[in-house]
Amino acid sequence: MTGITAYSPELSSDPASPVRPSFAESPIGEEVNWREHSAGLDATALRSRHVPVSRWIRADNGPLEVTHDGHDAHHCIGLSLRSLNCTFQSAGRLIVQGRVAAGAVQITAPRVPVNATFESASDVLHLFVPQGVLADCHQDLFGRAHNGDIVLSDPRLITDTTMERLGQALAMAHTQDPSLGRLFIDSVSLAIVSRLVSNHFNRVATQSRHVSGLPAWRLRRVVEYIDAHLSEAIGLADIAESAGLTRMHFAAQFRLATGLRPHEYLLRRRIEHAQDLLRDDKGSVLDVALRCGFRSQAHFTTVFRRFVGDTPYRWRSKVAVTG
Template identity: 35%
Template sequence: MSEKMVDAASGDFIPADVRQTVVSQVLPQASIGVSRLRTLRRNMGLTAPYELEDADLVVLQLRPFGEQQLWLDGRPAPFVQYDAGTVTVHDLDRNWVADLQGSFDCMHFHLPRQTLEEVAEELGGRRRPQLYLPPHLSVRDPVIHGLGKALAPALAEPECASQLFIDHVVLAFQAHVAQQYSGAITERRRAAAGLTAWQELRAKEYLLAHLDTNVSVAEVARECGLSRGHFLRAFKETTGLPPHRWLISRRIELAQELMRNKDLPLITISQMCGFADQSHLTRTFTRLMGMSPARWQIDLGR
């Protein structure tokens, strides 16, 4: 017997003790739903299967959270520890499953993509905007955090809330997400500056996905829709580092994480982190950290 599928817009696929929801009908055929989900209990278990759809789920953490296991289309998915005010995006045309091990308090903004297209058209942006903010590239967003807190009283007592106020806040959220995370701002407005928010996130996502390979500038620039020269200038303007130095820093961070397991040989760690060999890892690590990997492991054990 096949599993029963639920509607992701309702938030019912997330096991929670408190579930509060408001809806804004931003288009005749599409609405944006906002839900607050929380529990003080641990080990709430797996999320339920949901119907795949052309929509995104923007998740705002109202308090720190990170005790979970996450899968995407049946494969383990990376994530980071989330602080209060952290925002992530789950694309609901793919199958996300979480094993919720810690207590949580979060808001879900269910965002049909056709509502993004409306904003993109108004801003003169690209026709089919796409959000780029997966769980391992989460960011603290004070604007969405503030909008979420503004909606908290309406969520607690929806029967007393003004629909006009709800619509106003949701429209502000919609415009902010479209501009910051979907590339809806035209290239003309940002050409002289750094990367747009979606370009920065896409570039970092692509670099992290190819952490153990020799990725080229042309590949990453193509992902951002830029020439190589423009991409190099914009990436450094945005991050303060050229792409290769940014990637080396991430490789060293991953090496440090793997080196906490002292049974894992350094030669294996160097391969997993994209270094040519163990000596390459040792030279780079020593230059950036001021000590060898072996010394770092000894200090870690003290």
């Protein structure tokens, strides 16, 4: 029941079996074993300051018992995207027995064993949070480093409207556009973690801190970095690092400076670059898609139509005719 899972464009209390979205291109991994990310949580993932996300879907309404010994170095955050019935224990302590509402969040600290018995269909997305991400969030929220490791130790269920809406954003992204890039998933996941860290320390420092837009020299550096890496899978941490800022500082300042979220700006630049290639290059649409950082022609076509109003092939044909 730790977990976040995308069921429909909204968090759902519908008792019907959850619809399984595509995992083929999504940064959200399909979770086969409860609370285990499909790609694994190795030392590389721990050092990357990236929040891996996976989705656990169960369509069966019969009882299912599951256990997990806890991760060595990651907190496990779960946000239920549909209402469900279960019994859940953390380190032998009964947390819930009965109905869990859609949008409920549960946090399990590293090395804490948990077990659950699910009595209904379930749809859960798990966020696996390394210590470095918690430290970054604390630094951004409170303007200072935390002394020692941060442990979010309260295993009780949390209901929070802001986190529920963030869960809805992940659900819509996964259900409606499973190939949406890592940058968007990173941004929403980081917002969820930041909210939990803020709540844990009983402060909402972001509301009282003055945020100004990116200085021109930082913005220029970011634009140059994005343009040089359009064909690559760029994450929010990568772009923030190019500006010499942490992710939370960067995202807010970038939006003030440009009016766009980082992932929106990145998509727009990729489409602008694609238009240049389609106009001047004889390569296939698939080749253009790959050179602009899209992992498939289908995803490229979807995003291109969203920005331009036509498919890449038809747009190229019209440009060729009009000169």
